[in-house]
Amino acid sequence: MTAIREPGAVNDTTYLIDAIHEGISGGYAVYLLKSKTGGTCLIDAGTKDSAPVIYNKLKELSAWPIDRLIITHSHWDHTQGIEFLREKASETGSTIEIMASEKALPFLADQSFNTCFGTDQEPYLNITDVISLKDGDLLDVGRDLSLQILATPGHMEDHISILDLCSGNIFVGDAIGMKWFDNFTVPNPNSPYWNEEDFLKTIDRLKKTNYKSLSLAHFGCLADDQARQFPDESLSTYRQWMEFFAENNERLDDISFLADLMWKRVYTLVPADLKPLLRPGLEGAVELAARTWKGEY
Numbered sequence: 001m002t003a004i005r006e007p008g009a010v011n012d013t014t015y016l017i018d019a020i021h022e023g024i025s026g027g028y029a030v031y032l033l034k035s036k037t038g039g040t041c042l043i044d045a046g047t048k049d050s051a052p053v054i055y056n057k058l059k060e061l062s063a064w065p066i067d068r069l070i071i072t073h074s075h076w077d078h079t080q081g082i083e084f085l086r087e088k089a090s091e092t093g094s095t096i097e098i099m100a101s102e103k104a105l106p107f108l109a110d111q112s113f114n115t116c117f118g119t120d121q122e123p124y125l126n127i128t129d130v131i132s133l134k135d136g137d138l139l140d141v142g143r144d145l146s147l148q149i150l151a152t153p154g155h156m157e158d159h160i161s162i163l164d165l166c167s168g169n170i171f172v173g174d175a176i177g178m179k180w181f182d183n184f185t186v187p188n189p190n191s192p193y194w195n196e197e198d199f200l201k202t203i204d205r206l207k208k209t210n211y212k213s214l215s216l217a218h219f220g221c222l223a224d225d226q227a228r229q230f231p232d233e234s235l236s237t238y239r240q241w242m243e244f245f246a247e248n249n250e251r252l253d254d255i256s257f258l259a260d261l262m263w264k265r266v267y268t269l270v271p272a273d274l275k276p277l278l279r280p281g282l283e284g285a286v287e288l289a290a291r292t293w294k295g296e297y
C-alpha cells in the first residue's frame with residue numbers, strides 16, 4: 001500500500017472523509033480519529049459547503065457528536081465548516097472543543113484575510129472560543145490514541161501538524177504541498193503569508209520526524225516509501241516551479257501558457273487521460289503561486 005485516496009479507514013483508528021466541496025470529490029480531505037475507548041477528534045473542518053457532507057459522514061461512522069476538532073491552519077477551506085458543526089453539536093446539547101495553534105487565534109478571529117484566495121466563499125465566518133496549542137503539546141484522544149503537536153509553518157505561519165504517536169500517521173494539512181494523484185505533487189506557496197525560510201525548516205523537521213504514513217488535506221494518505229519521500233519530492237517540485245517562474249517571468253499572467261508548459265516539463269509522468277481532470281486544480285495552484293512569486297497582493 002502506498003497511497004489511499006478513497007474515503008474509509010486509513011488505519012485502525014483513522015478514517016479519511018472526502019469533504020466534497022462544490023461537488024468536487026477527491027480534492028479536500030478531513031480525517032476522523034476514533035479511539036476504541038470512546039474519544040473522537042476531527043482534523044480540519046472543510047468549507048461551509050462541505051460541512052454538511054462531513055456531518056453526515058460522521059453520523060454514518062457513529063462518531064457524532066465529535067469531542068474535539070483540531071484545525072491545521074486558518075485557511076478558509078480548513079475552517080469555514082466549523083460554525084455548521086458547532087451549531088449541529090449544540091442542537092444535541094454538546095460542545096465541540098476547537099483547537100488550533102496559538103498563532104492561529106487572531107487569524108481565526110478575523111477570517112477576512114482569506115480574500116487573498118479570490119474564492120466565491122465570502123463572507124468568511126470568524127471563529128472564536130478556540131483552545132490554543134503549542135509546539136510539543138501532547139493530547140490523548142483515548143487510551144489507544146495519543147497525539148503530538150508539531151509547529152510546521154511556511155505555507156501559513158500558524159500551521160501545525162499532528163502526529164499520531166500510536167500508529168505513526170502524521171496529519172500535515174497543507175504544510176508541504178498537495179498530491180492529488182501519483183506523480184502529481186503540487187506546491188502551495190499561495191498567499192502573502194507564505195514564508196520560504198519556514199517552509200524549508202518544516203521540510204527538514206518532518207524528514208527527522210519518526211512517522212510511517214502521511215495524511216494530506218489535498219489529498220489522501222501516503223504510506224511506506226511514498227510517505228518518507230514526500231518531503232524531498234515536495235521540495236524538489238517547489239524548486240522546479242520557482243525556476244520555471246523565473247524563466248517565464250514575462251508571462252506569469254498567462255496561466256494557460258504556464259500550465260501547458262508544466263505538463264510538458266514538470267508532470268511528464270501524469271497519464272494523458274488524467275490531465276483534463278487535473279487541469280483546473282493545476283491552473284488554480286499556478287495562478288496563486290505566480291501571484292505569490294510576484295508579491296502581488
Ligand SMILES: [Fe+2]
Binds near residue numbers: 155174
Ligand atoms: Fe492552506
